[in-house]
Amino acid sequence: MSGALNVVAHLAGIAAGDRAALKHLYDATSAKLFGIILRILAERSEAEDVLQEVYITVWRKAAEFDATRASPITWMATIARNRAIDRLRARGSRPTTTLDLATEVVEPSPAADALIDTANDARRVTAALDRLDPRHAAIIRSAYYEGLTYEALAAREGIPIGTLKSWVRRGLIRMRGELA
Amino acid sequence: MLADMVPDDDAVAIDFALGALDGPSLRAAELRLRRDPEFAADVARWQADLSPLIDAVAPVAPPPTIWASVERELFRGLVAAPASSAIARGVGAAVNLWRGLAFGASSVAAVAIALLVARPATPVAEAPPALLAASIASTDAAKAILITATYDPARGAVILTPSAKDASHGLTPELWVIVGKDKPLSLGVIDLHDPQAHRIPQALRSKLTGGATLAISLEPAGGSPTGQPTGPVVAAGTLTVI
Incomplete structure (x- = not known):
């Protein structure tokens, strides 16, 4: 059984109230989700709080997961991203991460990561982004991985917000065109 | 201008799926998400298109x-x-x-x-x-x-x-x-x-x-x-x- 199918089975178990299934799911997915949350929040204690909230949400909402509409990891990653961005916005005026990721190379994924059923898709998306202007691709990645607003990204890049928005939107539409 | 090539609906769906909105524009997009199923479906499609990017996020073991x-x-x-x-x-x-x-x-x-x-x-x-x-x-x-x-x-x-x-x-x-x-x-x-x-x-x-x-x-x-x-x-x- 593939990693993704395992995750689907765990979610079904969780929906039926199986605590062991939640533990299995946690073991299979928590490092990935923690990685996603840490990219957005950077502050470890906050990221830990959010990770905990995510699994509590997954336990309560597993019955709502629809395998025909999203892959299980996409569903969980969306919950994790939403909760982390939620927390980031709740900080309000507190400074966001000062990491300059605009030019940072994204880490390669570990070869042994059996969890993700999207390795193929990931290569295609990465290839499509790589065909864009490197600066545009870097900004799209920053927006996605760090959960930053257009406003924050524009300030960091030192470019007008309108320019930045059009780079991102046109870039993603081109990316989708490459994927089709 | 090239930016005009992005239809408004697509633009908002992209912005929302990325999580790049804030303030009133975010509020407006959220309202729309609840009221406009077509828009919600667009957002979901963009989220799905972007989701393979998580593959590149390095896992970090959380504390026990x-x-x-x-x-x-x-x-x-x-x-x-x-x-x-x-x-x-x-x-x-x-x-x-x-x-x-x-x-x-x-x-x-x-x-x-x-x-x-x-x-x-x-x-x-x-x-x-x-x-x-x-x-x-x-x-x-x-x-x-x-x-x-x-x-x-x-x-x-x-x-x-x-x-x-x-x-x-x-x-x-x-x-x-x-x-x-x-x-x-x-x-x-x-x-x-x-x-x-x-x-x-x-x-x-x-x-x-x-x-x-x-x-x-x-x-x-x-x-x-x-x-x-x-x-x-x-x-x-x-x-x-x-």
Whole structure:
């Protein structure tokens, strides 16, 4: 059984109230989700709080997961991203991460990561982004991985917000065109 | 100009799926997400298109304490609270009482009374911090009490006791605290089905004081993506010291 199918089975178990299934799911997915949350929040204690909230949400909402509409990891990653961005916005005026990721190379994924059923898709998306202007691709990645607003990204890049928005939107539409 | 080649609808769906909006534009997109299924489907498609990017995120092993907290929160919150917490035992009793009673306002009153009675009869050397309670009533004309919340500062948790039928309509209820005229602060997503001990993040505990408002809004799966309520606020109540 593939990693993704395992995750689907765990979610079904969780929906039926199986605590062991939640533990299995946690073991299979928590490092990935923690990685996603840490990219957005950077502050470890906050990221830990959010990770905990995510699994509590997954336990309560597993019955709502629809395998025909999203892959299980996409569903969980969306919950994790939403909760982390939620927390980031709740900080309000507190400074966001000062990491300059605009030019940072994204880490390669570990070869042994059996969890993700999207390795193929990931290569295609990465290839499509790589065909864009490197600066545009870097900004799209920053927006996605760090959960930053257009406003924050524009300030960091030192470019007008309108320019930045059009780079991102046109870039993603081109990316989708490459994927089709 | 090239930017004009991006249709407005696509632009907003992209912005929202990325999570790059803030302020009024975010508010507007959220409103649209609830009212416009086509727009919601667009957002979901963009989220799906972008999701392979998570493959490139390096996993980071969380500390073992996280799993312990998840387990404690979900499975021991009501049944086997720390032995030192007489309050928790009292709440357990109240929950049993709640289970034995029919739904409705009268059972809420009974639970509230049970909570009062359940406070330790013999004061220990150090007085326990005061409990705060709120009856969170629906914001519609009926004013039906949806949930009773009791905040126990000693545990850093709100004990939530639903008292009416689940009114979440398949959406995710999220709990908020509002202090004075400040913006609502999220206390996380909750459940309207079962009694639960809902942990409050350390940083937000100081906000739960007498006079603060607890409110519940209905949000998309996973809770509000913005840090502010995006769906209808279905219930609210004021915290008072009990």
